[in-house]
Amino acid sequence: xxxxxxxxxxxxxxxxxxxxxxxxxxxxxxxxxxxxxxxxxxxxxxxxxxxxxxxxxxxxxxxxxxxxxxxxxxxxxxxxxxxxxxxxxxxxxxxxxxxxxxxxxxxxxxxxxxxxxxxxxxxxxxxxxxxxxxxxxxxxxxxxxxxxxxxxxxxxxxxxxxxxxxxxxxxxxxxxxxxxxxxxxxxxxxxxxxxxxxxxxxxxxxxxxxxxxxxxxxxxxxxxxxxxxxxxxxxxxxxxxxxxxxxxxxxxxxxxxxxxxxxxxxxxxxxxxxxxxxxxxxxxxxxxxxxxxxxxxxxxxxxxxxxxxxxxxxxxxxxxxxxxxxxxxxxxxxxxxxxxxxxxxxxxxxxxxxxxxxxxxxxxxxxxxxxxxxxxxxxxxxxxxxxxxxxxxxxxxxxxxxxxxxx
Amino acid sequence: xxxxxxxxxxxxxxxxxxxxxxxxxxxxxxxxxxxxxxxxxxxxxxxxxxxxxxxxxxxxxxxxxxxxxxxxxxxxxxxxxxxxxxxxxxxxxxxxxxxxxxxxxxxxxxxxxxxxxxxxxxxxxxxxxxxxxxxxxxxxxxxxxxxxxxxxxxxxxxxxxxxxxxxxxxxxxxxxxxxxxxxxxxxxxxxxxxxxxxxxxxxxxxxxxxxxxxxxxxxxxxxxxxxxxxxxxxxxxxxxxxxxxxxxxxxxxxxxxxxxxxxxxxxxxxxxxxxxxxxxxxxxxxxxxxxxxxxxxxxxxxxxxxxxxxxxxxxxxxxxxxxxxxxxxxxxxxxxxxxxxxxxxxxxxxxxxxxxxxxxxxxxxxxx
Numbered sequence: 116x117x118x119x120x121x122x123x124x125x126x127x128x129x130x131x132x133x134x135x136x137x138x139x140x141x142x143x144x145x146x147x148x149x150x151x152x153x154x155x156x157x158x159x160x161x162x163x164x165x166x167x168x169x170x171x172x173x174x175x176x177x178x179x180x181x182x183x184x185x186x187x188x189x190x191x192x193x194x195x196x197x198x199x200x201x202x203x204x205x206x207x208x209x210x211x212x213x214x215x216x217x218x219x220x221x222x223x224x225x226x227x228x229x230x231x232x233x234x235x236x237x238x239x240x241x242x243x244x245x246x247x248x249x250x251x252x253x254x255x256x257x258x259x260x261x262x263x264x265x266x267x268x269x270x271x272x273x274x275x276x277x278x279x280x281x282x283x284x285x286x287x288x289x290x291x292x293x294x295x296x297x298x299x300x301x302x303x304x305x306x307x308x309x310x311x312x313x314x315x316x317x318x319x320x321x322x323x324x325x326x327x328x329x330x331x332x333x334x335x336x337x338x339x340x341x342x343x344x345x346x347x348x349x350x351x352x353x354x355x356x357x358x359x360x361x362x363x364x365x366x367x368x369x370x371x372x373x374x375x376x377x378x379x380x381x382x383x384x385x386x387x388x389x390x391x392x393x394x395x396x397x398x399x400x401x402x403x404x405x406x407x408x409x410x411x412x413x414x415x416x417x418x419x420x421x422x423x424x425x426x427x428x429x430x431x432x433x434x435x436x437x438x439x440x441x442x443x444x445x446x447x448x449x450x451x452x453x454x455x456x457x458x459x460x461x462x463x464x465x466x467x468x469x470x471x472x473x474x475x476x477x478x479x480x481x482x483x484x485x486x487x488x489x490x491x492x493x494x495x496x497x498x499x500x501x502x503x504x505x506x507x508x509x510x511x512x513x514x515x516x517x518x519x520x521x522x
Numbered sequence: 523x524x525x526x527x528x529x530x531x532x533x534x535x536x537x538x539x540x541x542x543x544x545x546x547x548x549x550x551x552x553x554x555x556x557x558x559x560x561x562x563x564x565x566x567x568x569x570x571x572x573x574x575x576x577x578x579x580x581x582x583x584x585x586x587x588x589x590x591x592x593x594x595x596x597x598x599x600x601x602x603x604x605x606x607x608x609x610x611x612x613x614x615x616x617x618x619x620x621x622x623x624x625x626x627x628x629x630x631x632x633x634x635x636x637x638x639x640x641x642x643x644x645x646x647x648x649x650x651x652x653x654x655x656x657x658x659x660x661x662x663x664x665x666x667x668x669x670x671x672x673x674x675x676x677x678x679x680x681x682x683x684x685x686x687x688x689x690x691x692x693x694x695x696x697x698x699x700x701x702x703x704x705x706x707x708x709x710x711x712x713x714x715x716x717x718x719x720x721x722x723x724x725x726x727x728x729x730x731x732x733x734x735x736x737x738x739x740x741x742x743x744x745x746x747x748x749x750x751x752x753x754x755x756x757x758x759x760x761x762x763x764x765x766x767x768x769x770x771x772x773x774x775x776x777x778x779x780x781x782x783x784x785x786x787x788x789x790x791x792x793x794x795x796x797x798x799x800x801x802x803x804x805x806x807x808x809x810x811x812x813x814x815x816x817x818x819x820x821x822x823x824x825x826x827x828x829x830x831x832x833x834x835x836x837x838x839x840x841x842x843x844x845x846x847x848x849x850x851x852x853x854x855x856x857x858x859x860x861x862x863x864x865x866x867x868x869x870x871x872x873x874x875x876x877x878x879x880x881x882x883x884x885x886x887x888x889x890x
Contacts, residue, residue: 128649135642139635242633246777247786295778303761305691479691487700488558 148213152187152273153264155257156234157223159193164226164234166200167191167258168212171272187272189261197237214243218276219264220250220294221257221313227353227360232301235358239298246295249280252353252360254314263315263346279349280311287370287382289349301358305478305496309372312351312363354472362470364462371462374423375475377405383430386454389446397431398451398513410481417499419477420506423459427451427513444513451511463505471501527729530737532663535670536724536806537717537741542673542748543803546796547625549714550752551771552853557708560698561753564708569746572715575865576742579721580735582872585879588731591722591868592817598875607871608818612811614719614863616831618856619807620838623647624848626800627839629769633793644839647801652832654805655812656825659727662809666802673799674748676792680772681755683779683788688758712865713857714749715742719864723810808835 141147155167171187190208194200201212220238222231238244253260266275280291292310300308352364352372364372373379381401388396404424411418429447466472478496485491528536557564586594591611596604627643635643654662698704721738725731756771759778768774776789808831816824842848
């Protein structure tokens, strides 16, 4: 009898617990949720925010491996807050929005220039949103950016959103900027946040001019000469001061940013050919040592010295090129040094004097000059950054060409 | 008791279990908040103090081999004093484990079980603990020894996998809020070594009581390294923790781990392992509580107490009105209990008992 009662008690207990926990599992069941793959946030005319949710129907992707892309749909709603927008959208679509698979959050420039701390704090507070989600500041409306985002080589939109920023490692023209990093920088007293700069790809017609490689490296999203089936461009960076968008970096400035932070594996630069001043040569540079950064406080102002180390190989080749000569390679290396010193200096002074935003996180290195946190807080690094002076040195060693070294 | 004797490794894992359990909730964040960028220096400093305290405790326990703090209290002040100290330790164990259980379950609810009542989440742990308590202490110790290395490995993995996100500059300014804060008020971080409390109860359980010194020093040594590892993850990864409080800092750190597009969301596995570790810790704590109860009530069998004790733990975990109160109890009140009961009262009892023993010895020598 005792054993029977015990068994009955255990069975009842199991049933009670199953029903108690089933509600949590049911709410996460694929039939009850709508997975958001990207979110776009704009300023609304009628309410505080215009939030767009992009969904993809993953089940429509054929398991047999066809190359047909999964269709995506975008729903937009005006609401006073993100949470309110999610709530309204839940009601509209009859499913619960799930942000666990949200890979990208795009915010319009207009919203970013008004301050986005509330948006960022809300997103970080949301347990479903992952800190590795990319943040894009769009030069058009965030909704339009999502509409135009069409992967060219991936079937799944989510996969495209995951990998699109990877080109930063070998081009240096964009950066992997995540929500977690943005939040950390936002609350940090020694650095400022940044985000990927996104825009719409539209064909531009320009009058023909002479060859100018500077145009290649000064492009940014929505302003590049790119044309193709991809609707969006992600070139450059959006720079913030606190939670306000204060400026943008073009491709070469983004490259400088990544080189300073040791976040680039290799990149291409075009410098005048020492053998023929009218033409340019392309050199692929790879860092062979981490950039050494030293920050000192001199007469109350930050004095930041940086030394970059690159080794390079000549990528462009033409007839009668002689890249086996030691003198030629030394000359090219010196040209590279001067060129890079010039662009790095220009970038650093832009962040300091023009934008007053320490996106490089020099403040974290500067902290070693202070004994206590109070000393550092009293110094007010984020405001003093505009008084910074930079000493940039570049050590480039151009080795040879790739398969051809002499023609 | 003979079938409950535990090996040296099991004893080490028991001391570590209490420290590890607290790091899984909010201990690393509390340590970093109190000493800021000087946390690593402070941890080495309090680690040395913790080892000195352990040496002192071992020296004081040397005259009472195979006796725990309850037996020593009996020797020092008689049965009434023994009961007072026993009740004090029962209160300490029930309070600390119940509050930790509440906080951990609150976090679990937010992260994984948003639609499930907190009652059921806590009850799941209580049932697991009640089942475990029906087995011998040796069983709990063995399971703990099995799970603990996995937990430590998971934290090591988080450290290595997040290494590229670390910002070494976060350890500066080197003295944080100053010398006084780092080395004087920073002693408060000694409460992180609350595992020392278990040393008072281990001697009767040990297969080799003469190895208590080795067990304690090894456990605290591992604890120092482990705490440095945990705190380094939090300190070097998050600039934000000083301004924003994340509920499970190590879980948040695990969310950053991604290996390409294939290996993501490893934090789910970690949380599962951590839940088992939590259950092990609660079971061990309640084993000690039962042991104390049995001693102060002179009971031959403590099994009938298992269910009421589980109910008590369940009830205490619901005493805080909300998460804010339970977190306040863990962050603000619990360290005082560790200092008061774990260090001050216990060491005082040991010192006085030693003095009494020496006095008696002198009296015997004089009489001879």
